[in-house]
Amino acid sequence: MSEPMGFWRRYVFSTDHKVIGRQYLFLGLAMALVGAASAYIIRWQLAWPESQIPLTRWIPEPAMYDGHLDPSFYNQLVTMHGTVMIFFVAMPILLGALGNFLIPLMIGADDMALPRLNMLSFWTIFTAAVVLLASFFVHGGPAASGWTAYPPLSDDPSYTGVDWGQNLWLLAVALEFASFLMGGINFLTTVVNMRAPGLGFFRLPLMVWMQLTAAVLFMLSVGPLIAGAVMLLLDRTIGTTFFLPQRGGDPLLWQHLFWFFGHPEVYVVLLPGVGAVLEILPVFTRKPIFGYRTIVYSTIVAGLLSFVVWAHHMFVAGIDPRLATPFSITTILISVPFAVIVFAMIASLWGGSITFPTPMLFALGFLVTFLVGGVTGIFNGSAAVDIFIHGTYFVVAHFHYTLFPTVFFGGFAGLYYWYPKMFGRMLNEALGKLHFWLTFVGFNATFLPMFLLGMGGHMRRIYNPLQYDFLKPLAPVNQFATIAMIVLLLGQIPFVLNFFGSLRYGAKAADNPWGANTLEWQTSSPPPHGNFSTPPTVHRGPYDFSLPGAPADFVPQHRPAAVGGRAA
Amino acid sequence: MSDATRFPSYVAVWAWLVALLAVGLACAFLPFGKAIAIFLVFTVAAAKAFLVARHYMHLRSESLLIYAIAGLPVLLLVGLTIALVPDIVFRR
Amino acid sequence: MTTAAVAAGERIPSGKLAVWWFLASEIMTFGGLLAAFVLCRFAGGGWEDQAAHVNAWIAAVNTLVLLTSSLSMVQAHRAVEDGSRRRAAAFLLVTVLLGVAFLGVKGFEYSRELAHGFTPSTAPFWSFYYGLTGLHALHVLAGVVANAALWIAAVRGRGWAQVAPRVEYAGLYWHFVDVVWIFLFPLVYLS
Numbered sequence: 012m013s014e015p016m017g018f019w020r021r022y023v024f025s026t027d028h029k030v031i032g033r034q035y036l037f038l039g040l041a042m043a044l045v046g047a048a049s050a051y052i053i054r055w056q057l058a059w060p061e062s063q064i065p066l067t068r069w070i071p072e073p074a075m076y077d078g079h080l081d082p083s084f085y086n087q088l089v090t091m092h093g094t095v096m097i098f099f100v101a102m103p104i105l106l107g108a109l110g111n112f113l114i115p116l117m118i119g120a121d122d123m124a125l126p127r128l129n130m131l132s133f134w135t136i137f138t139a140a141v142v143l144l145a146s147f148f149v150h151g152g153p154a155a156s157g158w159t160a161y162p163p164l165s166d167d168p169s170y171t172g173v174d175w176g177q178n179l180w181l182l183a184v185a186l187e188f189a190s191f192l193m194g195g196i197n198f199l200t201t202v203v204n205m206r207a208p209g210l211g212f213f214r215l216p217l218m219v220w221m222q223l224t225a226a227v228l229f230m231l232s233v234g235p236l237i238a239g240a241v242m243l244l245l246d247r248t249i250g251t252t253f254f255l256p257q258r259g260g261d262p263l264l265w266q267h268l269f270w271f272f273g274h275p276e277v278y279v280v281l282l283p284g285v286g287a288v289l290e291i292l293p294v295f296t297r298k299p300i301f302g303y304r305t306i307v308y309s310t311i312v313a314g315l316l317s318f319v320v321w322a323h324h325m326f327v328a329g330i331d332p333r334l335a336t337p338f339s340i341t342t343i344l345i346s347v348p349f350a351v352i353v354f355a356m357i358a359s360l361w362g363g364s365i366t367f368p369t370p371m372l373f374a375l376g377f378l379v380t381f382l383v384g385g386v387t388g389i390f391n392g393s394a395a396v397d398i399f400i401h402g403t404y405f406v407v408a409h410f411h412y413t414l415f416p417t418v419f420f421g422g423f424a425g426l427y428y429w430y431p432k433m434f435g436r437m438l439n440e441a442l443g444k445l446h447f448w449l450t451f452v453g454f455n456a457t458f459l460p461m462f463l464l465g466m467g468g469h470m471r472r473i474y475n476p477l478q479y480d481f482l483k484p485l486a487p488v489n490q491f492a493t494i495a496m497i498v499l500l501l502g503q504i505p506f507v508l509n510f511f512g513s514l515r516y517g518a519k520a521a522d523n524p525w526g527a528n529t530l531e532w533q534t535s536s537p538p539p540h541g542n543f544s545t546p547p548t549v550h551r552g553p554y555d556f557s558l559p560g561a562p563a564d565f566v567p568q569h570r571p572a573a574v575g576g577r578a579a
Numbered sequence: 580m581s582d583a584t585r586f587p588s589y590v591a592v593w594a595w596l597v598a599l600l601a602v603g604l605a606c607a608f609l610p611f612g613k614a615i616a617i618f619l620v621f622t623v624a625a626a627k628a629f630l631v632a633r634h635y636m637h638l639r640s641e642s643l644l645i646y647a648i649a650g651l652p653v654l655l656l657v658g659l660t661i662a663l664v665p666d667i668v669f670r671r
Numbered sequence: 672m673t674t675a676a677v678a679a680g681e682r683i684p685s686g687k688l689a690v691w692w693f694l695a696s697e698i699m700t701f702g703g704l705l706a707a708f709v710l711c712r713f714a715g716g717g718w719e720d721q722a723a724h725v726n727a728w729i730a731a732v733n734t735l736v737l738l739t740s741s742l743s744m745v746q747a748h749r750a751v752e753d754g755s756r757r758r759a760a761a762f763l764l765v766t767v768l769l770g771v772a773f774l775g776v777k778g779f780e781y782s783r784e785l786a787h788g789f790t791p792s793t794a795p796f797w798s799f800y801y802g803l804t805g806l807h808a809l810h811v812l813a814g815v816v817a818n819a820a821l822w823i824a825a826v827r828g829r830g831w832a833q834v835a836p837r838v839e840y841a842g843l844y845w846h847f848v849d850v851v852w853i854f855l856f857p858l859v860y861l862s
Contacts, residue, residue, distance in 0.1 A: 231696070245801075253798050258792070264710075627738075
């Protein structure tokens with residue numbers, strides 16, 4: 012265990028979960044650049060259609076013509092934006108980075124149960140990312156049928172002009188699925204088998220519960236889509252006819268298989284972001300989280316319900332109308348457990364000694380923005396309303412008001428909070444606060460107007476809104492959103508400077524700079540190989556803050572009952 | 580756990596599996612009605628799968644967690660299949 | 672490598688737990704494909720005219736091959752539990768050979784069908800036929816490779832103590848592949 016390792020074994024092909032977690036983080040952040048770049052081009056095109064888009068003249072034909080966007084490339088960018096952001100930014104950062112880094116530490120283990128499988132999982136997604144990026148460079152360009160890849164558009168190359176790009180997309184997504192299946196197996200096995208003595212399930216930090224639930228949801232939902240992806244790939248390569256209606260296939264089958272996975276998937280992405288916020292709130296209010304068990308049970312209920320709501324993505328797809336009612340009911344129902352969790356978060360703030368360092372700002376930012384996302388989900392969930400707003404910018408605004416909060420408010424909250432533990436340095440507070448405000452204002456200014464666009468009938472995925480007379484009056488809204496987005500993008504510069512600058516120049520981090528209770532803070536920053544010099548024993552829950560009679564306003568989990576006062 | 584329960588006669592189980600294979604083939608080729616034949620054939624398959632899972636995969640001596648891990652996907656698949664019937668089977 | 676156990680004795684080994692989680696996702700994958708097949712077949716009116724062209728007897732032979740390979744696989748596991756490396760190696764070899772036999776028969780079947788002009792594009796039945804049996808065959812191949820690796824380790828003997836527990840896990844995977852075929856066989860060949 013302590014034999015000297017070469018550079019490659021130590022930093023590249025490492026089996027240490029902390030190294031692997033950081034590798035996932037860097038992958039996610041790098042791919043975020045690709046996602047952001049595509050968003051920039053899309054939004055500029057929507058605001059000033061057919062104009063020359065600044066900074067794009069280096070992109071060659073047939074994608075762009077001296078800075079003018081080709082309509083097919085627009086579709087490809089829309090596809091890649093969604094694919095990259097969900098599969099190669101959100102999941103790597105929230106599950107791959109935070110999950111891998113934190114789970115063994117939070118349960119007092121020295122590493123994951125299956126370290127070599129862990130390493131394999133990272134290199135699999137790395138390969139997947141390379142395959143996806145390679146699709147930009149093949150003849151015909153990358154996939155162009157949306158991140159949802161509906162057939163027949165995705166099934167027949169003659170419809171989009173894209174041939175190998177779509178095949179590579181399928182391969183990349185399949186590899187990504189394999190990577191997270193491996194990761195999920197590791198998360199589940201590790202949490203079941205490697206918890207420290209005394210760490211029963213109801214003393215687990217809520218982040219661990221969220222990662223656990225996310226892993227289960229992913230593993231049970233992805234199978235049918237893997238089947239569907241195999242079917243689509245076979246349609247495209249060996250001439251099967253699964254989804255081609257003119258040859259006896261059924262395109263609706265794809266949609267069902269996709270969304271059976273697609274809906275649990277959004278909760279896979281959501282839960283770790285929620286977990287980060289739930290870890291941060293108690294620390295910066297100095298009081299226990301409100302309703303620990305309620306949150307756990309609500310999460311489990313939401314997870315179960317997430318398997319029976321998927322057809323709300325298909326209300327206007329031509330499904331049997333009698334299916335619409337039960338799926339509307341389940342969709343509205345699923346807002347209940349999430350509302351409970353949000354109420355618990357608000358109640359956790361009540362009466363607390365609240366301070367506002369950057370992690371807390373981002374956590375509160377999550378609360379405010381996710382509320383909007385959740386509430387607007389109810390509009391979409393009602394089949395009657397959805398008939399009008401499906402396929403419009405109302406939906407785009409809704410899912411950005413859920414995905415962005417979890418990835419960029421929850422995820423950043425987690426990054427700012429755990430950066431000292433991951434890298435042994437403190438981030439700069441002033442830059443952090445600047446980053447927060449630019450992100451918060453920029454995000455809301457970009458996406459709030461999109462609800463209005465949607466209600467005005469503005470369709471998704473169209474190349475030039477000005478081709479439609481009824482959309483011309485909405486052009487200023489598009490322009491406003493684009494300018495706001497540029498502010499949002501520029502607002503990430505303080506973060507980049509902070510992140511990389513602090514690696515070298517940040518103040519050295521103490522073991523427990525925030526005064527938190529969970530086990531990762533009871534070892535050095537960063538932890539040594541093997542995590543804990545002596546394996547800890549747990550005597551209490553994770554949120555013993557401001558316990559009456561305790562010597563300090565926080566009592567770490569490994570403090571015995573006699574020393575720290577009544578255990579929770 | 581006694582040796583007899585840990586290691587049932589695997590060969591006996593195999594013999595049952597082969598017998599069920601023969602029964603299944605018979606059901607398919609004898610003059611039953613189509614619906615009955617399909618039902619019988621599927622029941623035979625379920626019985627064979629049960630034998631393999633219980634005796635070869637040692638499910639009979641495993642904990643509740645393993646049953647849950649194996650059983651939950653099956654339930655989900657049944658649900659998915661039923662939910663898809665209106666759209667896939669009856670579309671025209 | 673591991674920290675102290677939470678409760679003494681009742682823990683499922685990590686390897687076994689991991690394999691069962693993996694099988695859960697595989698159940699969803701094959702189950703998804705099988706469900707799609709059943710549904711589309713009902714929708715398409717049964718596809719009996721196309722289905723008549725597959726040979727149930729050849730597939731029955733393959734079923735027998737796979738069932739027997741499950742027997743040899745579980746005997747290999749039992750040999751490991753008894754501590755007999757040579758018996759384990761023998762049974763692993765039998766399993767590998769039976770797996771290869773299955774693939775050989777499948778290949779023979781495919782060549783017959785393709786020669787008769789039944790390609791994946793011929794009809795939806797054939798899309799599912801090649802998709803289902805092809806995906807299954809890939810899984811058989813993966814199992815054959817895994818079992819062969821275990822057989823080699825058993826024959827060599829060096830480091831066997833570390834590797835021996837994996838026979839059980841490979842066995843779980845192999846039995847799963849057998850169970851998939853148990854359902855595939857009647858749905859494709861006997862309906």
